[in-house]
Amino acid sequence: MNTNTTSTDRLRTLPRAEVHVHLEGCFEAAMLEQWATRFGEPLPRPRERLFQFEGLADFLHFLDWACGLVRTREELAESAYAFSQRLAASGTGYADLIFNPTHWSHWHGRLPAMVDALDAGFRAAEQDGLPPVGLCVSLLRTQSADAAAELVDGLLQMKHPRVVALSIDGNEAAAGRTGPRFAEAFRRAGAAGLRRTVHAGESSGPEGVRDAIELLGADRIDHGVRAVEDAAVVQLLADRQIPLGICPSSNLALGVCPSMAEHPIEPLRRAGVPVSVNTDDPALLGTCLEHEYAMCADTFGWTDAELRAVARTSIDASFANDDVKASLREALACW
Template structure:
């Protein structure tokens, strides 16, 4: 195949890669939500055929609270986790870091160990069935207090569950404002305890959110980070420290961060030397697949197979997979 020809979807599916920015909250099937809502006697926010039509980030986040509120039992949470592993396998990914934010799951408030055990049960069953391994990034909501952040870190450190690989933070930056200083101590303690640190920034905030995540929270990885393109000095910082960005193109388009893929800065960031990876964010809610994201960008930016291989390598390197899992994926990538 000539290097300028865009690979077909099957070849992109076969590309060995990792997913480093996906939310368990974004993996609900519409039919499952409809069934659970009927069983609970809870009204649907919209008819099923328009259930995933969002008016913006705020509407999207409200929907997450509604959907997660229906996942009220261990079996439902395990079923959802198993379903994510199936999606991962179908996309050709060999590993994922998946984010879960306990604040969205009202049935599990005050029951974090049980919640993590239920999620772990689904992922463990999936791995036993030959599906890819998954690491769990437990996330703060940006509007929480410093006390709540400390409480979550204390709980994670005490639990030391092998499924949990990182502390995360997500939520609407535009609504919450510059928040990193509030969580600096919690992230410092998480890092000292051996947890990795990943931070949503530079989506609904400008580049200052990304800089805060690096300088105040010690971020090992930035989720989104696309608006770093607006600050040349920040791009230099990302390149110098090799802090990767977990970018989700369809999410950025659907939620109005950029008007079109041609306007999206992922290729400019890549060409500037930033370690960017391609991800789905909330795959089922946004109608995104991992190989579809690679196809979208490959067509828009005329990426060669060498470019795609480099991007897949970025995803593996940026992941919080263990050494053996990374080595296996890297070896498979060399044979692609």
């Protein structure tokens, strides 16, 4: 398929879900500057270079700063509503949205209030006809097993219908192997009916993907691209049909892949691994979902049938309810 036929306008009409996107990565520069001014906080660098990062560590530090500007229920609800508007603008029908409580300094120890405030924003958005959103609450890889158990206890006690999954993210390379540390927390979450999604195979190699599957019981893996370095791990993903939530622009920006032509999404897809296309941190990376699809289509020559197949994976891999999935699949069949 050539560039003319993979215009972002056309891809905006492709029915699909997004399964790997972080609330912390959806703040626009103007909003952050407004909040920083309100609270007398200096910007970490000039606004025109605000989203220029030196690597994953710098990126994660920035997330802590940005989330530290969110101090009231109203700002959280505003963030949620703005995210739903972003989905609608890209033509996305549903999202599993990851957020990590450790980044939000003013909300530590207040997870129920945080979820409730976000839920208020999402409910208002849905009432206005914007797409539905599920929340994936994330651990940070540097946390302890006790902290993981405490988070799972809180989620199980809350039983909030907006929360669909337990997640884990953070810098795998800096944290080292953490699968054994968090295995029990993920086991308990799964046994209680929460879905499980795991960042792996980004700053870690294929061994991180194997741990996500075998130790954490991952229903879905966020990134997972470095699985391509081990044929046995690729085969494991294909055999078990464990989907990967892949984020091409993010991988390029953070140096996981040297170029789009060398991106592993296509060899993984051809090996039978279910892959979806996602944005990760769209505001910080200056991207949108239709652009990510267009990059893949143009680089790998995806046909309409292949675009539909990847979009179908995004719907199937999502933690949306059956009605939402059925509606999206029906729309996709007509695209």
